[in-house]
Amino acid sequence: MSATTSRRSLLTLALSAPLVGTVLAACGDSGPAGGSSAGATIWILTGQPGEGIRTDSVNAFNEANPDSELVLSSYQNDAFKAKIRTAIGANQSPTVIWTWGGGGLRDYVKNGQVEDLTSFFAENAELKDKLFASAFGAATVDDKIYAVPCENVSPIVMFYNMRLFEKVGAQLPKTWDDVMALVPTFNAAGIAPFSLGGQSRWTNMMWLEFLYDRIGGSELFTSIYEGTPDAWSHPDSIDALTKVQDLVRANGFINGFASITADSNADQALLYTDKAAMMLHGAWTYGAMKTDGGDFVTGGHLAWSTFPEVTGGKGDPSDSVGNPSSYYALSSQASDEAKTAAKKYFAEGLITDATTKAWVESGSVPIINGSDSLFTGSEDAEWLQFVYDTASQAKVFQQSWDQALSPTQAEALLDNISKLFGLAITPEEFAANMNATLAG
Incomplete structure (x- = not known):
């Protein structure tokens, strides 16, 4: 992890650089949710190593699922925060919304802007079982799950x-x-x-x-x-x-x-x-x-x-x-076709052996139960195990x-x-x- 792109800077600090807005995974403009001719849309944050891992994940999914392609755009932190709220308010939301969960997600839920994913997790129980239970608190509003925990824990x-x-x-x-x-x-x-x-x-x-x-x-x-x-x-x-x-x-x-x-x-x-x-x-x-x-x-x-x-x-x-996880929410404004593609990505492309390994190699602990088996041989093994144990064994992990x-x-x-x-x-x-x- 580089000194200039710390995990917290990706999550909460305002960055002064201008909007990047580069389409990385497919041609076309992200546009309204589900409105792009290329299919479902997803916006992510820039900054390595996260940007590279997210991009590789979407590219691999698109290659394996040409009929469920996601159009990927990346934005600097501060620009993303401003653009995502404007887009959602104007019914121009991307299909997949990268979010910090918590209070911001509660606002989306209150305004009917994101899908209830409780039934999705009921249908994909194996996926839920893979993830740290502590990661779901910031994704849950009134006992319903509105976002998919992903990435790493801090x-x-x-x-x-x-x-x-x-x-x-x-x-x-x-x-x-x-x-x-x-x-x-x-x-x-x-x-x-x-x-x-x-x-x-x-x-x-x-x-x-x-x-x-x-x-x-x-x-x-x-x-x-x-x-x-x-x-x-x-x-x-x-x-x-x-x-x-x-x-x-x-x-x-x-x-x-x-x-x-x-x-x-x-x-x-x-x-x-x-x-x-x-x-x-x-x-x-x-x-x-x-x-x-x-x-x-x-x-x-x-x-x-x-x-x-x-x-x-x-x-x-x-x-x-700290930060129990990162989260992906699903826009309620998206077309049925786009929602289906996004859910397929959540189930099959977001959390894979490749992404889990990539997070570990970056010096981070993915929110995957059993991912500590990948720490063996790493010079950071003691540190990674400490973070893993802290997150996975915490009775309460307050966002x-x-x-x-x-x-x-x-x-x-x-x-x-x-x-x-x-x-x-x-x-x-x-x-x-x-x-x-x-x-x-």
Whole structure:
């Protein structure tokens, strides 16, 4: 995985490059759903390795199914986000909609813009059984499945620079109390305890996601997701918000973190250049650190773990947060012929031995039960197995909040998180501001 196309950048960061819009798999324009003379249409995101794997998948399907051909177009992240909503609203949607699931998918469902795929999975039970059960949460609305989980899984992970731990003679933290005790130890040695690309805002969010889970259990965010009045003011919520500010006030993050961006991979560089001892970040950063960090990864200087427990907390230590999967939805606006072609692709072409192998070779863990059998012999086998176990064994795999919530709530959340980490608002003010979005 290249340093400039991290998994998170494909999923949530706005990219400034213009629309690509290149038809890759067949001639013709994508046009309205099912309206192209070439058949069903599919739009995907650019950026390697994902773009190449997606393209190869569609090309292989088209070669094997000339009567069910999909026309493939690719778009940069930011352009895709704008174009897909405009297209869907104008009844010009592609047949197959690449989506993050969660709040965005719920909007599509609410507006009758995507097909209910529950019966599709009943008819293709073998396909469903192949996939991590944890991947279906963000694809499900009101107990019905509206998208096909696919591609790979990216939990949020606690990364450690073992060179620096050895330098100060410290052990890896197992609890939140251990984390707070390490802060003065590293600061005294002139080392930032944690790297953080705070300008990107969603990086700050990862801390709250885990603290909410470890303190209040998965039910705490579920109450927020379901719009329970004053859910953000729950005592466990205030406790989590307070703990984050305790870490900020203790100089737990590198100086100037609010000006550091994640899309430039500057936060990762702080870890592997020995400027910071720890980093909470997505699994997608492993490949970039391996590529850019010299012998940091290959030399055994990188360690990792799940997020530490909070003493007395209600959360299950196996719970994880992050990106459970990518998703493909089916446009309700498509013709019957196009829908049939798309469903054939979902059943036969989207998840194959070839795509599973390609994701593993890219340093990612596909959401396929048993795909860990392909890790043998890989120099990244230990890492891949950790990610596989984290995702497949998690009792709850909470989707990143900025994708789980509606777009309006997500923007309010990111804005208030930035203020919280900047100590510009109190935990109580944060809670009040976010409670106001529950009624919206």
